[in-house]
Amino acid sequence: MRIALIGCGHIGTVHAYSLSQLHRAELVNASLHTLFDHDVARAEKIARHHGGTVCDTLERALDDADVAWITTWTDGHLRAVRAAVERQLPVFCEKPLAPTYAGCVEVASLLHAVPHQVGLVLRWSPVFEAIADAVASGRYGAPQAAILRDDQYFPIQGMYGSTWRGDVERAGGGTLIEHSIHDIDVLRWVLGDPARISGHTTERFGHAGIEDIATVTMTYDNGAQASLVSVWHQILSRGSGRRLEVFCEEAYLHTADDYLGPLTIETSESSVEVLGSMPSWADQLAVPEVYEKAVAHYASANKAFLDGLEAVGGPQMGRPAVDDALAAHRIVDLAYRSAAAGGAPMEW
Template identity: 25%
Template sequence: MDKKVRFAVIGAGVIAPSHAKAIAGNSEAELVAVADVEPDKANKLAEDFSIPYVYRDYQELLKRDDIDAITVAVPSGYHAEVVIAAAEAGKHVLVEKPLDITADSMTRMISACRQADVKLGCVFQRRVTEASIVAKQAIESGKLGKLVLGDAYQKSYRSPQYYKSAGWRGTWAIDGGGALMNQGVHGIDLIQWLMGDVHSVFAYSSALVREIEVEDTAVAVVKYKSGAFGVIQGTTSVYPGQETRFELHGEKGTIIFDDSGFKQWKFADHEEAMPQVVPRVSASSDPAQIANDGHFILVDDLIQAIRENRDPLVSGEEGRKAVDLILAIYESARTGKEITLN
């Protein structure tokens, strides 16, 4: 495919401009259409990014033969419905996190895209930050030796008004969860990407402050398949929001970093200068502050995956891992038992 990859955005809410900017800013992409059930939102996005075609019904959009790929920015519980329809229409897909909110939905999405031979990528932009890549390379090169502990601390603030801003927020049916499924899913994806797959989890999870169905605070103890242990904390109930922090410890060293960069880079068997990386814009207190760099990278990656006929950087199978872990955390909190992941 030498011509530009022609995109449409389905869903025109808070995160949609990040998708539109990434597409509009790519010389190999063209932004053709947008769909949203709320016409005012769709028209606003179309006006801001000079998108020629606007739809209220995404099914009508998918009938267009001048669209090669879509990005999905609808509420989490609707991801599977849109992705499966797109796959059946022969469109490649980049879906905003989380992949979906149930195991069955994710299985059906992945299967539909594999059967239709279209690409399925998921937006987990922490994987493409400079600090994350440097830390991953250090672990894989053996600098930490045997891994012992891998922790993710995600202490965000979301106001009562945030949860009232859209009817689906803070609901099990559409949001799929709270501080973990919506905000914390990024860090949960990253810690398991860095440390390896999780074997089991024991957790507490509850709404301690906000009047919502789902959790505003959760803490989990995890055991990785490597044998290492870890702690995952996630909240939207503390003020002010803190930078997300990752602590990685092994028998031969420690790596600690947050949104500002590395805080510790120390190894038992050699001295090494702490890497200097570009700070990440934190959205711990304001979701509108989410940086666009990751969306640019992942949109471009989908384009190259289509051209090279390979899986995207974060495939459907990779994208589901964080959700499967969160679902296990919820089950543990509900039952009071340690839950082993499949």
């Protein structure tokens, strides 16, 4: 399969790296073929390191491809998705789907027409999968409460080096939509759809409409409660960090790492640590140790999508598909509405 990569910045490079590694190790039957970015130098850099031919328009890049990876900044997703779907190409679309909820609905209605996957890659984290499975199994009783803390330095600097994250028209908002859409998706994966949502947001760093602190509280029909605290700070030495704690009636599950864990499960009888495993094929990638986990994480999502396109019996939908992404966006939208109304609860 010939892959078109649309958007050749930070995450486009991460995808290009993981896709070229998968191809090199003959783990997928697909390779980077065409590249497009408004900033030609960025596309050229990816071509030099990971392959592919730089195209001068979006349309040319898509015309000569079998599958599209859409990794532009958020307000570029709609146009690129539309152009790919018009060509009936399967689409891997990065999160957030669009800056506004109406835009997300539009992207979702386009994606329904083709095999697709959304870049909510925490669905490919063994540690969150273990938590979601443990809660769904019911073996620890009903879930009571979840607390998710997510922090990251304000990502217009450092390895992100982007200015669009300070522009509400392009990003749609700050830490809640841009970063914690992942967290909302994880909480929904573990606990299901909430019944009520309240939010509070604060802008500390002077970018209008770009909140750098967001808290979201969700309550569920079964009485469970969840809270998310999402912070963009200025501690440049800190990597992005997540800490998730889930209380079930008969167990306390917690992790401070968002990929392999370990996950600690404490019950009346014992406290057990479970460490997630890298994919069995990860040792076939030729990646410096420092990048091993990050590349394996994105490669898992990318490989699964490509494998699904070649599945016996016809292409399968990726994980997560757009309906899960749209549900997470609906929660984010309701949290923003609640914040604008002083924290008033919004019904799901």
